[in-house]
Each structure stands twice: as structure tokens, then as C-alpha cells.
Amino acid sequence: xxxxxxxxxxxxxxxxxxxxxxxxxxxxxxxxxxxxxxxxxxxxxxxxxxxxxxxxxxxxxxxxxxxxxxxxxxxxxxxxxxxxxxxxxxxxxxxxxxxxxxxxxxxxxxxxxxxxxxxxxxxxx
Numbered sequence: 001x002x003x004x005x006x007x008x009x010x011x012x013x014x015x016x017x018x019x020x021x022x023x024x025x026x027x028x029x030x031x032x033x034x035x036x037x038x039x040x041x042x043x044x045x046x047x048x049x050x051x052x053x054x055x056x057x058x059x060x061x062x063x064x065x066x067x068x069x070x071x072x073x074x075x076x077x078x079x080x081x082x083x084x085x086x087x088x089x090x091x092x093x094x095x096x097x098x099x100x101x102x103x104x105x106x107x108x109x110x111x112x113x114x115x116x117x118x119x120x121x122x123x124x125x
Contacts, residue, residue: 005082006101013099015092019111021100022093028105034096034112035059041118056114063110 016022019034037051053059093099096111 003103004078006103007082007084008088008101009085010087011090011101012088013090013093015094017092018095020093020095020097023098023100024102026103027100030098030100030104030107030109032096032098032109034110036095036111036113037116038113039116039118042120058114059112 011024013022018036019032021030021032023030035053037053037056039051088099088101090099095113096109098107098109100107
């Protein structure tokens with residue numbers, strides 16, 4: 001893991017929600033996961049037996065990750081031992097997102113959202 005010191009004088013975050021992370025300091029492993037059903041209806045109706053993730057294939061399909069076939073060689077020269085920031089102002093961190101101040105080893109994040117729009121049938125006049 002690359003080593004640098006992160007210096008932040010001021011951090012202001014309004015909201016952290018839905019499987020999100022605000023990490024200050026070094027971390028070896030970060031894993032975040034979020035699922036959501038977003039239903040928009042013209043009529044305000046809710047049925048108690050609806051909303052199972054297993055009903056939608058988007059939540060069970062494997063992620064299409066690219067294969068790492070080519071060897072990777074990397075040379076890193078860190079001219080300065082610290083990253084300095086005066087101020088960070090964040091309105092919101094949501095849906096399996098990450099704000100990380102520090103060094104990271106391995107990061108894996110996933111967010112799956114199914115948007116459903118249900119409209120009333122058109123009335124003939």
C-alpha cells in the first residue's frame with residue numbers, strides 16, 4: 001500500500017447514508033454494498049407483499065468485471081510525503097459511496113438500483 005500522510009484542516013459532511021463510508025485514516029480493506037428498489041407511482045398505493053429483491057434479476061446477475069490479462073508494471077515517485085487540503089465540504093455521501101482520507105489497500109464497492117415507474121391507464125374521453 002502506498003504511504004502518504006493526508007492532512008485536512010476542515011471536513012464538513014452533511015449526510016452519510018445507505019451503506020456509505022466516511023473513513024478518516026488508513027484502511028486495508030473497504031467493501032460496501034447497496035441495493036434499492038425505486039418505485040414511482042401515479043397513485044399512492046402500497047401492498048405489503050411487494051418489494052422482494054429476488055423478483056428482479058438485476059440483483060442476482062454477476063457483475064461484468066474485466067479480466068486482468070496484461071501484466072502491470074508501475075513505478076511511483078512521491079515527491080512530497082503529504083497531501084495537504086485546507087477544506088472539504090460535502091453535501092451527501094449515499095448508495096454505497098466512499099469518502100476516504102488516508103491510504104487504501106483494497107476497495108470493492110457495488111450499488112444496484114431497480115427503477116420502476118407505474119402509471120395509471122389513460123382515460124378515454
